[in-house]
Amino acid sequence: MTLDDLVGGGSAVVTGFALDHRKVAPGTIFGAFAGARVNGEDFIPAAVANGAVAVVARPEAPVEGALHIADAEPRRRFAGLAARFFGPFPRVTVAVTGTNGKTSTAELTRQLWRLAGHAAASIGTLGVTTAHDQVSTGLTTPDVVTFLANMGGLAREGITHASFEASSHGLSQYRTEGLPVAAAAFTNLSRDHLDYHETMAAYFDAKLRLFTEVVDGDGAVVVWADDGDHSARVIEVARARGLRVLTVGAGGETLRLVTRTPTQLGQTLVIEAEGRTHKVELPLIGAYQAANALVAAGLVIATGGDTAATLAHLARLLPVRGRLERAVITSANVPVYVDYAHTPDGLVAALAALRPHATGRLIAVIGAGGDRDVGKRAEMGAIAQAQADLVIVTDDNPRSEDPAAIRAAILTGAPDATEIGDRRSAIAAAIAQAQAGDIVLIAGKGHEQGQIVGDRVLPFDDVQVARSCAA
């Protein structure tokens, strides 16, 4: 592929795309963007010295020695060009956004496609997942070059169906643009990431771009219908664009959740669809997992899946790593669950999911990440204190912050909680106190494999630690 093939402007061969000047090699097209930390335009001379043949940047950016592809929204332009280089992509791609449930929904969509016989993959917080493999990318929505290169690679491997998570950061930085998106889903909206977006309105607007701009003009939108005004707003913007809208949930029309009855290891769902009633034994616990499973089913149906077959496949779903994952049953016969609840709403959902299964006490181990939204800390403390019987406040990725200050902020909402900074000791203490009938919830880290302290990532896995404490 040459510059002429892509944009006109010369016979130079294009060998790749890069956002970081240190990754530029001869023949690369460099994207120079103003970032949160530094201005990428400052690295244009260095990128050209490294062999960049073209630079995608704002019209006013100074570019010498390479073709200047000028655009007022250079991130979007760069994504469009990179997509032509990295394609073709899986035949069907769908995206999921929302504060909570993106990873779960993307992963359950992949599973449902696989059960229908498709070669399927998902990209998100857990990494790039196929039936055979899981490779981490470090971010929920990777940078656009990594994202498109992975999507192209999946297509070459024979993947025909791919679901991906569109985080609000990813959407606001155009990290998932350029490829066709046949359907997009909305799970819910609640407090998170206000350190980055500052207001809830700006946070919601970032997410809405998935529906107003990213999903194809002839595509479909799947909406969890039970999140009040947020659901209504997504439906409104989707209809305004003439998109096909599928709603799911108790207030949904496409898949109407009629009843949900917890069983020992899962729940029985009664769902009305296309005028028929379907009874499904979902092997996952908690209202929130039923919600994510229904949104996933909506995405499969929106992209051509048979409704009855898709609903029948719900009974064969496997748990998602770190989402209400039962790590161990202790010698005192106490189940210990690990869950990635790291927002107030997520914590409400995780505690509510476990409550019906506890005949005794619900014991919660909670924390909150450093260098992230500070306002959620006290809220999470208050939720744990209200919904659990015993709360232990511990560390969860303090990053550059003083861990004691983060715990203190959580404790303002949970004055009765016990404070144990060291996460291993906190988990050990929870398990040591638990008696038959109790349930332990270890919240916040889910699948994560490390504790981020300063710049260091110390190996840490809640599931492994719980098992070693229960032995």
Ligand SMILES: CC(=O)N[C@H]1[C@@H](OP(=O)(O)OP(=O)(O)OC[C@H]2O[C@@H](n3ccc(=O)[nH]c3=O)[C@H](O)[C@@H]2O)O[C@H](CO)[C@@H](O)[C@@H]1O[C@H](C)C(=O)N[C@@H](C)C(=O)N[C@H](CCC(=O)O)C(=O)O
């Ligand atoms: C705040 C944020 O989202 N930052 C991400 C963003 O950085 P940025 O565009 O602001 O970049 P910057 O560091 O200011 O640099 C500006 C530009 O100069 C370039 N540069 C920079 C330095 C240099 O020497 N040379 C150079 O060329 C950079 O590549 C960049 O293009 O783009 C970078 C490249 O894609 C990301 O690595 C970086 O993620 C940081 C590490 C991060 O922690 N992000 C988290 C908050 C995040 O994105 N989380 C979301 C949400 C999670 C969820 O809710 O699920 C996620 O999707 O993971």
Ligand SMILES: Nc1ncnc2c1ncn2[C@@H]1O[C@H](COP(=O)(O)OP(=O)(O)OP(=O)(O)O)[C@@H](O)[C@H]1O
């Ligand atoms: N539909 C939902 N409603 C409320 N809470 C949920 C829902 N789905 C998941 N959660 C809570 O959020 C946690 C994270 O779930 P998941 O990883 O699927 O979300 P996510 O949107 O991908 O999160 P992240 O933004 O960190 O990538 C779960 O462990 C659970 O506590």
Ligand SMILES: N[C@H](CCC[C@H](N)C(=O)O)C(=O)O
């Ligand atoms: N244990 C985690 C959860 C992070 C979730 C992530 N999506 C984010 O907020 O960036 C933390 O706060 O460090």
Ligand SMILES: [Mg+2]
């Ligand atoms: Mg996720």
